Each structure stands twice: as C-alpha cells, then as structure tokens.
Amino acid sequence: MGLLKIAIRNVKRRKIRSAIAVLGVVLAVSLIIAVNVVVDSLTVGLVEAYTGYLGGYDAFITRRGDFGVFNSSVLIENISRIEDVNLTVPIFLYRCVAYSIYGKKVGVAVLGLNHTCGVSVLGAEIIEGSFLSSSNACILPKDLAADLRVSVGDSLLLEVFSFKSMRYENVTVTVAGIISTPEGMPITLRRFVLLDVSFLQNMTGVLWGDANIILVRFDQSIIDYDNIDATVAHMVDIGCKIQDTIGFNFSVHLIKASLLENIKDAIAMQRAIFLTFTMISVIMAIILVMSTMLMNITERVREIGIIRSLGATKSQIFAMVLMESLILGVIGTMIGLAAGLMVSRVLVQPIVSNGMITVQITFRHYHLLYGGVLGVLISSMGGIYPAYSASRITPVEALSPSARRATITEEEFKRRKKDVNISLLLGGISLFALMSFLIFFIPIVTFYGTPIIFMLLIFVSLGSVLLGLTLVMVAILPLMVTGIAKLLRKIWKVEALISGRNLLRYGRRTKITFFMLSMSIAFILLIGNITTISLATSEVSMRAHIGSDIVIYPRQPVHLTVCNNISELEGVVSVCPITSPLTVKAGDIVLYRQTTINIYGVNTSTFLESAFREFVSINGISPEDAMERLQENGTIIISEGLAKFLGVGVGDTIRIEISQKTITLKVIATASMMPGFSFTKFEQKASGTDAIVSLQTFKNISGTLTVERILVKVKEGVDPRSVASSISNTIGVYYDIEVVTLSDLMESMRKGYEQMFALFTSILVFAVVIAVLGHAISIITSIEERIWEIGVIRSIGMQNFQIIMSAVLEAFILAVCSYLAGMVGSLVITAEFVLTNNLTSDLPMPFTLPCALYIGIFLLVSVTAVILSAILSRKVTKMSIIDALRRGMRL
Amino acid sequence: MKDMEDIVIETVNLTKIYRLGPVEVRALYDVNLKVRRGEMVAVVGPSGSGKTTLLNMIGGLDKPTRGKVYIEGMDITRMDDKELAILRRKKIGFVFQFYNLIPVLDAYENVELPLIITGVPEEERRRRVERLLKLVGLEDRMHHRPDELSGGEQQKVAIARALANNPSIILADEPTGDLDTETGMKIMNLLKEISREEKVTVVVVTHDPQVAAIADRRIHLRDGRIIRED
Known part of the structure; x- marks a missing residue:
C-alpha cells in the first residue's frame, strides 16, 4: 500500500510529463477502438452500398440459360412456402423504344412490377409524383426523364413488340412519378420505364402471371454482419431448398450471398491493413511510456537508493515503478475509451465526404474490451524495462555520486567517446540486408498463403527493412x-x-x-x-488498358457502319472498331513452341488516330509504316514477348490453329505496348497476350466480323462525357450499348x-x-x-x-x-x-x-x-x- | 582623484531584505564597501551572514532592496537585464563552488565560450584560450571534458574562463569549498597571483580562515553587516 502511495505521488509530481505520456496512451487506445468501429461500420455501409440496388432482395430466379418468359404464379406459390423466404415478386423485363412528346427517342428497358410492391424493390426512392396510380401510369428514373425531357403528367409513347399480334405496337403511358436513379445498377439497367406488371403483360400479349425474373427476399433476421460466413451459409441453404422446389429448368442467383462473400474478403483485408497501421501507434505508445518511466527513474536514482537503503527489496522497487506506469496506462485507457468515439467520427470522415457509401457508426461492446486490454498492455510493456533498471539500482551507487563516477572504468570512457555505435550499425545493416533479401521470396508465400497472410508478411518485412535502416540511422545519429x-x-x-x-x-x-x-x-x-x-x-x-477517350461496348451485334455514324458526331476526332477476339494456339512454323493468344482485328487506317499514341511502342519501324504493312492480307503484329518466346522475328511466319484449321501469318512488326491491348516485352508473359491484324485478314481467318468494342477519340477541349451522352442518345437508341468514358x-x-x-x-x-x-x-x-x-x-x-x-x-x-x-x-x-x-x-x-x-x-x-x-x-x-x-x- | 579612479567596486548602503511569508530576513544591511583595482579581498563570515548575497549584488545577479552598487563608477542597480548581461560579459568573471563548467564542452571550449558570446574572432580566441589555460597550468588537459578532470582542475578551468574577457573583477563564491585543503590553497594562490599580475580585482567568499589569510584584505560579515575589516 505504501509503495502504491509513492507511485501515485510520483505520477503527480511530474505533471506535464505524466500528462503527455497519458495522452500517448489515449491516442493509441482511441485509435484501436476507432479503427475497429470504422471497419465494422464500413462492413454495414459496404454491404448496403453494394446490395442497395437489389432493393433488399437476396436472390432472383430466371429461366436457365436465358431471360425467357415463364409463368411465375405457380413458382411463387411454391417458393413462398419455403422456410425463411419472406417475399417473392415477379418482374417482367423487356426492351422497347420510348418517344417523348418532344420527339426525343431513347432505347429503354420496360420493367413490369406488381404495383403493390413499391419502388424500394429497385433500391430507389420517389422524388417527384407518386407510385403507379393508374394502370397506364409509368415511373422513370431522374436521368432518363431528363434525357427524354419529360416530367410528371407528360405522356410517353412506347414502341413494344407484341407477341400476340407479332408486330411492333405503340402504347401511350402517362408519367406518374420520377425516382432517383439507382446508383449501383449496371448502366443499361438505369434506363428503364417502370410499369404495372399486368399492364405490361397485356401490352406485350404474354399470359397473365408471365414474368422473366422473380425477386426473392429472405427473412432479414438471418443477416448477421458480424458473421458473414454463417449468413452466406444460411442463404446458400435457402437457395438449395428453392432450387429443389423449382427444379433445374430455372436458375437461382444468390446475388447477395455472392456479394457478401466478396465483401467479406475485402473487409478482412481492410481490417488487417488498418490494424497493422494501428500497431505502429501502439509500439510508439509503448516506447513513449518506457522513455517517460526511464526519465523518471534516472531523476530519482538517489531517491530509489534511499528507499532501498531503508530495506525495500528489488521486487518492491520493480513493483513500484511498474505500478507508476500502470497508473499512467489506466488513466490513459479510461480517457481513450471515451475519445474512441470522437476519433471514429474523424476517421470515418474521408469515407463520408467521398459520398460513395453511407456510414452509420456502430459501437459494439468488444471495441471497448480491445481498447481496455490494449491500454493495460501498453503501460505494462512500457513499464517492464524501466522497472527492471530501477530494481537494479544499489543504495551505494544511488547515494554517492562519486561512487558512481568511480565505477566508470577507463574502457567505458573510451567507449563513450566513440561517436558511432558499431554494433548497432552492423545490426541495422544486417537486418536491412536480410529482410531486403527475403522480400524476393515473397512470391512463394503469395503462392501458398492467403492474401491476408501475404499482406501481413509484406508489412512485417517492410517494417523490418525499415527497422534495420532506422537502427543504422540511430547508429550514425x-x-x-x-x-x-x-x-x-x-x-x-x-x-x-x-x-x-x-x-x-x-x-x-x-x-x-x-x-x-x-x-x-x-x-x-x-x-x-x-x-x-x-x-x-x-x-x-x-x-493504356482503355486505350482511348471513350470506349463503346455493344451488347448485341452491331454493324461496322455504326462507326461512320459515330465519327459524324460533334467533337469526335476518330473512331476505330475492334473485333471480338479470336483465341487461338499460335506457334512457330515447326510447332516447337506454342501458346494461346488472342487475335483482334482493327481498322488499320483509323487505329493510330483513335487510340492514345503514347502507348504505341512498335519495334524497328514507325507506327504508320506498321499500320500500312498490316493492310496487306495475312500479316500480323505480335507482342515482343511472344516473338521472343516463339523465337520469331519480323518477316518470319507464325502458325495459328483455329478449329482444326491451320493458317500461317507473316509477322510484320513486334510491339512491346499497344493501347487497348495486352502486349508485353517479356517472354515469360507471352501466353494470353494479344496480337492485331487488319479487319480484312480477320474476316479471312475467322469468317465473321463481330465488333467487340469501338474506340472513340475526342477533340481536344471537348468534354468526353458530352460526346458519350450524344452517342447514347443516337446510337444507343437503336443498339444496346455501354458507353464508357476514361475520365469517369x-x-x-x-x-x-x-x-x-x-x-x-x-x-x-x-x-x-x-x-x-x-x-x-x-x-x-x-x-x-x-x-x-x-x-x-x-x-x-x-x-x-x-x-x-x-x-x-x-x-x-x-x-x-x-x-x-x-x-x-x-x-x-x-x-x-x-x-x-x-x-x-x-x-x-x-x-x-x-x-x-x-x-x-x-x-x-x-x-x-x-x-x-x-x-x-x-x-x-x-x-x-x-x-x-x-x-x-x-x- | 587617482584614488577614486582605482576604486573598481563600491557599494553604498547596500541592503537586501527577503520576505519569507510574514518574516523579514535582512540578508544585507547598509553595507558600504570599496575595493581597489588589483586588490584581493576575502569576504568571511558564518553561514547565513550574507556573503553570497553581497557577491550576487556585486555581480548584478540580484537587485538590492535599497542602496547602490558601482562597478568602475557605473551604477549597476539601474541597469536592465540586457545591460547587466553585457556588463557580466565584459567586466566580471564568476567562479562558483561547484557545477561551474558546462559538462558538454571540454576545457578549451568552456574557456572559449564567453569569448564567442562577446564575438571575439577565432584566431584571437585561440590565442587567448591557450594563454589562459597555460596560465592555470592546464595546457596538457585542454581537450578533456569536465567529467575527466579532477575537482581542482575543474576550478582552474573555471578561473581561466572567468579571465577570458579580461575582466576587471573576478567574483569567487567558495571556490575551494569542494576541494581538499592542499588543492584549495593552490587555487587561492593562483587567484592571488592572477590578481597581482593581471591587475584583476578578486572578491572571494569563504568561511575558511586559512583560505582568507591569503587575501590582501578580509571583510567580516555577520547578520548582513560588516563587523570588521583587517
């Protein structure tokens, strides 16, 4: 009890110093709490952000292999009987063209929905007007309404193919409401017109109860964000039961479960990174407590000597000093637990201000437990060494400065005079060198370990390299x-x-x-x-990967003439179509070596102008010459890595095998880089790389010409987004395309x-x-x-x-x-x-x-x-x- | 007139009263003192008689409650902190009982310190420091740090440092207090020699009669008053 009293007085004696040490503990404890709170809050936020557009639905059912129409009534009845299934909603998704009264025309998806469901099914909210008020009412997302220039009360003409009359029919609907555009949805699904499902069934002439999607919602009590594994297992269980019930003509897509599975790994990784970073603060706090306590005992050598001379044992001195550091730790921990909440709010700020996801700060009891344990750990670890040094002070040494001076030997004098601590220097260099060397073995761990183990290893090795370097620095300080x-x-x-x-x-x-x-x-x-x-x-x-300002990905076959239409749009400099790849086995002429590559056909006259020129790296000849030579039938440009791998050079011939047919192509150039394609200079990476041929050559060897993507270069100073939007509003009306801008x-x-x-x-x-x-x-x-x-x-x-x-x-x-x-x-x-x-x-x-x-x-x-x-x-x-x-x- | 010019230190009715709560302590009371150039004076008296207080007043480390202190005719009681710092730098050298030296500097650098502060050029500094260390007999231990020197050697360095700026006065507070008798006597003889050869006024505070005997004059203090001079 006496020693505790002394310990408390000592803590109070050096108020500023103690306060600073306490502050260090506060920071470390609050950080560990905040990091855990942030990661847990992020889990909820991320799950909601990624699954938000599912509208609270956990799975959907389609016909196996396509989005074909089926009668949903019986299925729904059967599925609803399954335990833990809460709600099933049939949806009818269809494509049509919408005309506004102002003559604007846009290709859209029509979505039939039971009017009793509400738009929350789509993860959206009504921002203007009301939900489907009458049978011929419709609802549009905000962006589509803006494109069509319609508002609530306006009419909209839909051109729909009717299965009854087997021809296109025009139907007029009234805009009843406008909803927020669901953020997480794929871009094509954001342009939809929402109708009452029975109205759409009638309009398209399908039978009552027909749909092509059934949304399924599970009992929400099965979702436990703290145990994603169990939640996913439970969902898979329900999915199996549904599959058993509906038979194998239908597919059950457990979309939420697969999203959760992906998020789980991302979150585990995030937690590992954050906690590793936090550990650095914890180590600093331990050193802070240690150095404070060391200063305290250095000042009090005399005092400790007196206590020892009065009969205190070594262990009592040890306990007294350790108690002092524990007092600092306990005070710091208590304040740190409270400060954790504040720090969580600060830490979460970058995520909140980014606006990507909404974060609700959630506290759990174990956050406080972590903080508490850590605080005590910091103070006890920081206190052990000073307590040990204090316990070794002898009364004689402490009470007589001259005795202390006398104990300094001649060698010690010499050692003190030396400026650089050689052992520290050598130790630091060895640690630095050893860890730098070990980093080269990281790929082995990548192969066998999980991503988290790999990441932790990287941090440990980086930390050790840094420690080695810092020790060298300490030595030469x-x-x-x-x-x-x-x-x-x-x-x-x-x-x-x-x-x-x-x-x-x-x-x-x-x-x-x-x-x-x-x-x-x-x-x-x-x-x-x-x-x-x-x-x-x-x-x-x-x-380099995207290759140009805008890339258009058609979802249905498009004709090459589309490119002409695009190039006429304002602000477009050049357009280059790229065909779907032909995956082939490519080898040298004697088939000594071969590997798989993807051959693409490109428009040789527009490619250089449409793609980013800085990523065109062709060996030996100018890009213009290369493109000109490529126009010759039966020529190809392959990657430098492939050329090395196959042992071929410019002018040589390579063999390719397509569906048991063998063709030879002449290599007119090799390239180490090509915008929009995967080219390499490394022989080791040759497999799976791309090669380009002219459209004509491509047609000759594959027999078809399907456009996979179209590169569009925009004039300097023109916003690619406005060009992308005019592409969507013109070409997008006729074709199902996805327009991606590099800037976005x-x-x-x-x-x-x-x-x-x-x-x-x-x-x-x-x-x-x-x-x-x-x-x-x-x-x-x-x-x-x-x-x-x-x-x-x-x-x-x-x-x-x-x-x-x-x-x-x-x-x-x-x-x-x-x-x-x-x-x-x-x-x-x-x-x-x-x-x-x-x-x-x-x-x-x-x-x-x-x-x-x-x-x-x-x-x-x-x-x-x-x-x-x-x-x-x-x-x-x-x-x-x-x-x-x-x-x-x-x- | 010549006599007046030769008075380096003069105190007029010098009084210092400390207040310790309700109690007034008269550390010095109406002390009148004159010290001539090149004279070595010992201030003696029992502990608490006001010796150190008197020395601190003369050195401008402390302000009197009443009375004046003249150093070479200048009233230092009216000086501010900056003027006092310059006065100490140019006119006065201090030697304390212990902890005199800056432990991180070696003997040479300790003596050089006041010269750097005054802004003496490097060449001149080296010449003076070497001369002074030779004067105190430490030319062989120039680059030793204080913890590698004996007590007597440390005091010698302190004396050399006090002489660095060619001061007119050296104030020494119990300079032999931490030394054995023989070393103490050596230090006192060194101070005496310096005062004679360099024409420096030395005021030594001591309670050791044997040490005081070496001085030209002894001033006996008791309860803050001069009771006798011999």
Whole structure:
C-alpha cells in the first residue's frame, strides 16, 4: 500500500510529463477502438452500398440459360412456402423504344412490377409524383426523364413488340412519378420505364402471371454482419431448398450471398491493413511510456537508493515503478475509451465526404474490451524495462555520486567517446540486408498463403527493412547531429555548439526520441509514397488498358457502319472498331513452341488516330509504316514477348490453329505496348497476350466480323462525357450499348485512392503525434535538468534570447535529423519497391511523391518542437539566475 | 582623484531584505564597501551572514532592496537585464563552488565560450584560450571534458574562463569549498597571483580562515553587516 502511495505521488509530481505520456496512451487506445468501429461500420455501409440496388432482395430466379418468359404464379406459390423466404415478386423485363412528346427517342428497358410492391424493390426512392396510380401510369428514373425531357403528367409513347399480334405496337403511358436513379445498377439497367406488371403483360400479349425474373427476399433476421460466413451459409441453404422446389429448368442467383462473400474478403483485408497501421501507434505508445518511466527513474536514482537503503527489496522497487506506469496506462485507457468515439467520427470522415457509401457508426461492446486490454498492455510493456533498471539500482551507487563516477572504468570512457555505435550499425545493416533479401521470396508465400497472410508478411518485412535502416540511422545519429550543428554554427555560434553537444550528452534519450520520430515518419511517408505511386501507376495503366477517350461496348451485334455514324458526331476526332477476339494456339512454323493468344482485328487506317499514341511502342519501324504493312492480307503484329518466346522475328511466319484449321501469318512488326491491348516485352508473359491484324485478314481467318468494342477519340477541349451522352442518345437508341468514358473511370478510381490515402494517413499520423509527444517529454526533461547549467551560462553573460535559441536549436536539430532519417528510410524502400516492380512490368511505375504530406509532416514535427522548446526555455530565462544556480546546488 | 579612479567596486548602503511569508530576513544591511583595482579581498563570515548575497549584488545577479552598487563608477542597480548581461560579459568573471563548467564542452571550449558570446574572432580566441589555460597550468588537459578532470582542475578551468574577457573583477563564491585543503590553497594562490599580475580585482567568499589569510584584505560579515575589516 505504501509503495502504491509513492507511485501515485510520483505520477503527480511530474505533471506535464505524466500528462503527455497519458495522452500517448489515449491516442493509441482511441485509435484501436476507432479503427475497429470504422471497419465494422464500413462492413454495414459496404454491404448496403453494394446490395442497395437489389432493393433488399437476396436472390432472383430466371429461366436457365436465358431471360425467357415463364409463368411465375405457380413458382411463387411454391417458393413462398419455403422456410425463411419472406417475399417473392415477379418482374417482367423487356426492351422497347420510348418517344417523348418532344420527339426525343431513347432505347429503354420496360420493367413490369406488381404495383403493390413499391419502388424500394429497385433500391430507389420517389422524388417527384407518386407510385403507379393508374394502370397506364409509368415511373422513370431522374436521368432518363431528363434525357427524354419529360416530367410528371407528360405522356410517353412506347414502341413494344407484341407477341400476340407479332408486330411492333405503340402504347401511350402517362408519367406518374420520377425516382432517383439507382446508383449501383449496371448502366443499361438505369434506363428503364417502370410499369404495372399486368399492364405490361397485356401490352406485350404474354399470359397473365408471365414474368422473366422473380425477386426473392429472405427473412432479414438471418443477416448477421458480424458473421458473414454463417449468413452466406444460411442463404446458400435457402437457395438449395428453392432450387429443389423449382427444379433445374430455372436458375437461382444468390446475388447477395455472392456479394457478401466478396465483401467479406475485402473487409478482412481492410481490417488487417488498418490494424497493422494501428500497431505502429501502439509500439510508439509503448516506447513513449518506457522513455517517460526511464526519465523518471534516472531523476530519482538517489531517491530509489534511499528507499532501498531503508530495506525495500528489488521486487518492491520493480513493483513500484511498474505500478507508476500502470497508473499512467489506466488513466490513459479510461480517457481513450471515451475519445474512441470522437476519433471514429474523424476517421470515418474521408469515407463520408467521398459520398460513395453511407456510414452509420456502430459501437459494439468488444471495441471497448480491445481498447481496455490494449491500454493495460501498453503501460505494462512500457513499464517492464524501466522497472527492471530501477530494481537494479544499489543504495551505494544511488547515494554517492562519486561512487558512481568511480565505477566508470577507463574502457567505458573510451567507449563513450566513440561517436558511432558499431554494433548497432552492423545490426541495422544486417537486418536491412536480410529482410531486403527475403522480400524476393515473397512470391512463394503469395503462392501458398492467403492474401491476408501475404499482406501481413509484406508489412512485417517492410517494417523490418525499415527497422534495420532506422537502427543504422540511430547508429550514425551522432554524425548527423554533429554535421547539422556544425552547419548551424555558421549562424548561431554558441547556441548551435551547446545544443549539438547536449543532444549527444543524453545519448539514450536522444536515440529513443529519434527512433520514435524517424520510424513513425518513415512509415507515414512510405505508405503515402506507395499509395501515390500506385494511383499514378493505375492511372497510366488504365489509360493504356482503355486505350482511348471513350470506349463503346455493344451488347448485341452491331454493324461496322455504326462507326461512320459515330465519327459524324460533334467533337469526335476518330473512331476505330475492334473485333471480338479470336483465341487461338499460335506457334512457330515447326510447332516447337506454342501458346494461346488472342487475335483482334482493327481498322488499320483509323487505329493510330483513335487510340492514345503514347502507348504505341512498335519495334524497328514507325507506327504508320506498321499500320500500312498490316493492310496487306495475312500479316500480323505480335507482342515482343511472344516473338521472343516463339523465337520469331519480323518477316518470319507464325502458325495459328483455329478449329482444326491451320493458317500461317507473316509477322510484320513486334510491339512491346499497344493501347487497348495486352502486349508485353517479356517472354515469360507471352501466353494470353494479344496480337492485331487488319479487319480484312480477320474476316479471312475467322469468317465473321463481330465488333467487340469501338474506340472513340475526342477533340481536344471537348468534354468526353458530352460526346458519350450524344452517342447514347443516337446510337444507343437503336443498339444496346455501354458507353464508357476514361475520365469517369479515372475519377472514380482517383476518388477511391484519395479516400484510401486520407484513411491511411489519418491512422498513421497518430503514430507521428505520439512520437512528437515523446519528443516533447524529452525537451521538457532536458530543459528542467539543465536549469542550473543555464544559470551558469547566464552568469557569464549569455543573453536570454541566446538561451532560448539554443533550446530551440536542440529540439530543431533532433526533429530535422529524425525527419531526414525517416525520409531517407521511406525513399529507399519506395525505390526498392519501384525498382523491383519495374523489373517485371511493361509499364514503368512513375516515381511521384506526395509533396503535401512531406511538407505537412515536416511542419508537424519541427514546428511543434520549436514552439514547445521556445515556451519552456523562456520559462527558465524568466527565473532569476540565483534561483537557477540554487536549483543546481540541490541537484 | 587617482584614488577614486582605482576604486573598481563600491557599494553604498547596500541592503537586501527577503520576505519569507510574514518574516523579514535582512540578508544585507547598509553595507558600504570599496575595493581597489588589483586588490584581493576575502569576504568571511558564518553561514547565513550574507556573503553570497553581497557577491550576487556585486555581480548584478540580484537587485538590492535599497542602496547602490558601482562597478568602475557605473551604477549597476539601474541597469536592465540586457545591460547587466553585457556588463557580466565584459567586466566580471564568476567562479562558483561547484557545477561551474558546462559538462558538454571540454576545457578549451568552456574557456572559449564567453569569448564567442562577446564575438571575439577565432584566431584571437585561440590565442587567448591557450594563454589562459597555460596560465592555470592546464595546457596538457585542454581537450578533456569536465567529467575527466579532477575537482581542482575543474576550478582552474573555471578561473581561466572567468579571465577570458579580461575582466576587471573576478567574483569567487567558495571556490575551494569542494576541494581538499592542499588543492584549495593552490587555487587561492593562483587567484592571488592572477590578481597581482593581471591587475584583476578578486572578491572571494569563504568561511575558511586559512583560505582568507591569503587575501590582501578580509571583510567580516555577520547578520548582513560588516563587523570588521583587517
């Protein structure tokens, strides 16, 4: 009990220092709670976002093999009897052309729905008008209504094929309501006209009760977001029962179960990443508590000696010091549990502001449990070493400074004089080298392990490489400090001299602070670098993969003349059709080697103009020459990798096998890159690559010409979206097509990366802040310890601003050294990452860095250090010299 | 007139009263003192007699409650912090009982410190530091840090540092307090020699009569008053 009292008093004695250590624990505990809360909230948000357009439906049933019409009444009756099936809704999906009174014409899907269901079936809400009020009423999504320029009350003419009369018939319907466009739906399904199912059945002349889709909703109580595996298993179980009931002429699509299955993996991965990042903060908090406790016991060596001389045992001293750190931990944990809620709201902000999904913050009891356990863990782990060191203090050593001085041997003097710690240096280099070497074995783990194990391994190895590098930096820290101090001595002679030496004097404290700062800075910069570089790489690779500003994917056969219509549209520069691929076995002439490739037919006269030119990389000849030569019948351009693999060159012939027919084609060029196609320069990646021929050659070898996609290049300065929309409104009326613009894809990808960047950095910045707190404690202790020394310097005529300056420089030099070390660490590993990637990738990774993050972290670390040291040292200069000198006498 | 010019330190009715709660403690009371250039004076008296307070007043480390302190004719009681810092830098050198030196700097750098603060060029600094360390007999231990020096050697470095800016006054507060008798005597003789050769006024606070005997003059303090001079 007595020791507990002493422990509590000691915690209270150094109030600021204790408060900062507590704050470190608060940050770590609140972060772990927040990360768990965010991941759990995200689970619900993600599931809702991805399954939202299902309108709360869990499965749907179609005729096996097609979307053909069937009589739904009997099926519905049978399915409804199955346990856990709540609701079944027949839907009739059909295609027609809609004309508005203004003469606008758009190809749409008509959707027949039982008017008793409500639009929630589609995951949408009515934003204007009402639900199907009369039999010939219809409802449109907002975007379609805008395209057709109709509003509530207007009439709409639908041209529908009637199975009764076997011809197209015109039916007039009235717009009763407009609904929000369901976000998650595929783009073609967003353009639909909703009608009463019986009205549509009548209109198309099918029998009453006919439908082509049955939506099924399960009892919602079976959905448990905390246990997705069980939920999916349950859904599969119901699905099997339905399949048993309806027979094998129908397919049961368990769409929600498969979405949940996908999301589950994504969430597990996300949780693993977030928790790994959080662990860095936890490690920082442990070091913070440890360094605070070490400073406490260093100050109290004498006091501990007295307690020992009064008869306290080693274990009692151990318990006393451990108790102190536990007190810090318990206070920190209690505040951290409350702060967790606030931090969750902050962390969730990037996701909320992105608007991709709605996030409802959900708290669970185990979040608090994690936080509590972690808080106690941090304080006990941080307290063990200081408690052990304190227990080893002997009364003699503690009470007599001269005895302590006498114990310093000659060798120790020599060791102290050495600037660089050689064992630390060698240890760091070995760890760095070993882990860098081991990274090359990661592919083996990729092969055998799960993605999460793989990811964790990457982090562990990256972390170890970084640790090795940081240890090297710690070892050479004295050189860095001396170097920077020397530079600064050109401006501030005395101040820089004293501050540099002071940093070296408190070696252990300086090194611990340096380690915390540089490690946390390196991590946040590294993750920032990798995220930024990945975004830049994905942007380039998406550009190369899509190949042009707009790509049109027809869902039904389209005639090549469509391209002419498109090229006449305003803002279009060039159009190039690309045929569906012909997957063939390609080999050298003697069939020594062969592999599978995809041959595409392209319009050779428009391809170069329609695709992004920067990704055209043809070996030896100019792209124009290559295209001209390709016009010759029986010629082909293959990838460089394939040419290497087959051992063929330009002018050689390759053999291809199509449905037991063998054809030879002449290679007129090899390319390492081609926009919109998969080309490679690596022999190892030759299998499955693409090759291009002219449309004529393609027709000759395949016998058909089906357009798979059409590349459309837009004039500079014209918004591709407006061109895409005019394509949808013209060609889209006649053909079922999907129009994709590169800018839209890029934007959503960028949004995703920005969200990821914001989340990662917000989690990792906690570690940096905890390290900055560690620096703050070090500054406070350093100034408090040297009050008498400052008195002596003042007595020989040093002015107050010089005293403040030397304290500021001391903090600044350490901040700069740590920042430099962190920066070097992050850059070295980023370079390793980019280099190894570029060895095996066709598209080089651009080395772009998040400059704002670099500046932000530098400011956070250096400005805090400068302000804090200025305030604290100013306080000391306000003290009279005599008081300062007296403080020294007491020490 | 010449006599007046030679007075380096003069205190007029110097009084310092501390308040410890309701109690008033008179640390110094109407102290009038004159010290000439090159003179070595020992201030002696029992503990609590006001010796250190007097020294602090003369050095401008503390302000009197009443009275004046003149250093080379300048009234330092009217000076602000900045002027006092400059005065200490140029005119006064301090030697304390212990913790005199900056532990992170070696002997050479400790002596050099006041010269850098004053802005003396590097070449001149080196010349002066080497001369001073030779003067105190530490030319062989120039690049040793304080924790590698003995107590006596540390005090010698402190004296050399006090002399760095060619001050007119050296104020030493119990400079031998932490040393054995023999080393203490050596330090005192060194101070005496310096005061004679360099024409520096030395005021030494001590409670050791043997140490005080070396000084030219002894001022005995008790309860904040001068009771005797010999």
